[in-house]
Amino acid sequence: MSQMQSVEKQLRQMILGLEIGPGEKLTERWIESRFGASRTPVRAALLRLETEGLVGRDGRGWTVSPINLAELEQIAVYRDAVEVAALRLTCSLADRSAVDVIEAMLESCDNDTPREEWHRVGMDFHIELARLSGNEFLFRAVRDAMTRLSRARWLEVRDEAALARAWAEHRAILAATRLGDADEAARLLSVHIVGSRDRLVTSLANDRRGLRARGFAVVAA
Amino acid sequence: MSQMQSVEKQLRQMILGLEIGPGEKLTERWIESRFGASRTPVRAALLRLETEGLVGRDGRGWTVSPINLAELEQIAVYRDAVEVAALRLTCSLADRSAVDVIEAMLESCDNDTPREEWHRVGMDFHIELARLSGNEFLFRAVRDAMTRLSRARWLEVRDEAALARAWAEHRAILAATRLGDADEAARLLSVHIVGSRDRLVTSLANDRRGLRARGFAVVAA
DNA sequence: GATACCAAATTGGGATACCAAGATGGTGCC
DNA sequence: GGCACCATCTTGGTATCCCAATTTGGTATC
Known part of the structure; x- marks a missing residue:
């Protein structure tokens, strides 16, 4: 499987399962290292999760939606x-x-x-x-x-x-x-x-x- | 303004204005050269337009939704x-x-x-x-x-x-x-x-x- | 002790290099 | 002449590098 969907699924699961708290800051680089993927799939995942309303932009930077x-x-x-x-x-x-x-x-x-x-x-x-x-x-x-x-x-x-x-x-x-x-x-x-x-x-x-x-x-x- | 939104807006406008026909194949590299952006913003634009239903994946590759x-x-x-x-x-x-x-x-x-x-x-x-x-x-x-x-x-x-x-x-x-x-x-x-x-x-x-x-x-x- | 300011590190956005898989076209064999 | 097969090119996916902006931590001054 492409890693892209994997990152997206795992990250979504962590957010929905409250393993990452609502309101918490996310950095692309942390996600990168956490899931062993590189930044391109990480960004794709964030963009998708953004349209689902699970993460949002906080000026510069990403935040798990409160x-x-x-x-x-x-x-x-x-x-x-x-x-x-x-x-x-x-x-x-x-x-x-x-x-x-x-x-x-x-x-x-x-x-x-x-x-x-x-x-x-x-x-x-x-x-x-x-x-x-x-x-x-x-x-x-x-x-x-x-x-x-x-x-x-x-x-x-x-x-x-x-x-x-x-x-x-x-x-x-x-x-x-x-x-x-x-x-x-x-x-x-x-x-x-x-x-x-x-x-x-x-x-x-x-x-x-x-x-x-x-x-x-x-x-x- | 970041180029990302620019690519997204321009591409959306071309699709909605039928300047790019429904069903037409899209390559990231064509979009890249057409708008003078690099692949990162092109990717972001395609991912967004995908969630809007304006473009879709055709196996490998992108297609303007028919x-x-x-x-x-x-x-x-x-x-x-x-x-x-x-x-x-x-x-x-x-x-x-x-x-x-x-x-x-x-x-x-x-x-x-x-x-x-x-x-x-x-x-x-x-x-x-x-x-x-x-x-x-x-x-x-x-x-x-x-x-x-x-x-x-x-x-x-x-x-x-x-x-x-x-x-x-x-x-x-x-x-x-x-x-x-x-x-x-x-x-x-x-x-x-x-x-x-x-x-x-x-x-x-x-x-x-x-x-x-x-x-x-x-x-x- | 508080504050203003500056340097350094961090961060997201953009660009580019590389790769594997699939499409393509040309060539040689039947 | 047609068909199968292989080299090549194209393409999306991935990794990495660079940059500008913003944050941060410390220091010097008042």
């Missing part, structure tokens, strides 16, 4: 628009049997499942659901939005009650979709997105001090 | 989702006086206005309208979608009747927005987007031969 409460609010609105549109499309399809695959995905998580897996499946639920619509643009929009939310969502995964509720809401959305009840499915999804945002923003606002203590930059709304 | 009828259909659905969401947000704002600025933008076009200007203002109408929502993600989504549509829209601008209709629809949308009538504004915008797509796809399907004769790759739906 967690931004205002951004979380705006993403929720954006998600509502694109995810609901995708879901309505899916409900209008003749063959919606693919929802079963997503259902099975949800079922694969139980008490023994590690946090990381819940985190991943929780995102993939929305991404795969959007993929069913068959609209590439809606799909990419959802995938990109979930990527941006990914780091903040680590908080949600620490809360058992929040997880249980999210999973129940996911199942309800799938049930309505299976029946082709677009209005109900859309309503449930909207409620889920808004609720998810509220829980996230609340716990982020509470944990803000703790996060800052760990060196994570959190920008207020 | 005009894709299937993509136009999907973009219309995507636009409907994000533009309507943005417009509803705007309608819910207390101060919607900014629509006047957009109205003035429309009025700046008359019989003496060159085609290029109609083309640009027609896109900016949708982009600026989305910006009013205050949601950065919806705004960027609309801007990116319009960028992707840009090349195909040159066809619409050649048709006087289509232009007149589009402008009338634009004004109606603004009127409803000014009144804060979200449902009516959303309905008008939806109709406008769908109609615009139909006119575009129809004339593209008709002109396909002519476009191919000019060396423009057009991919069927």
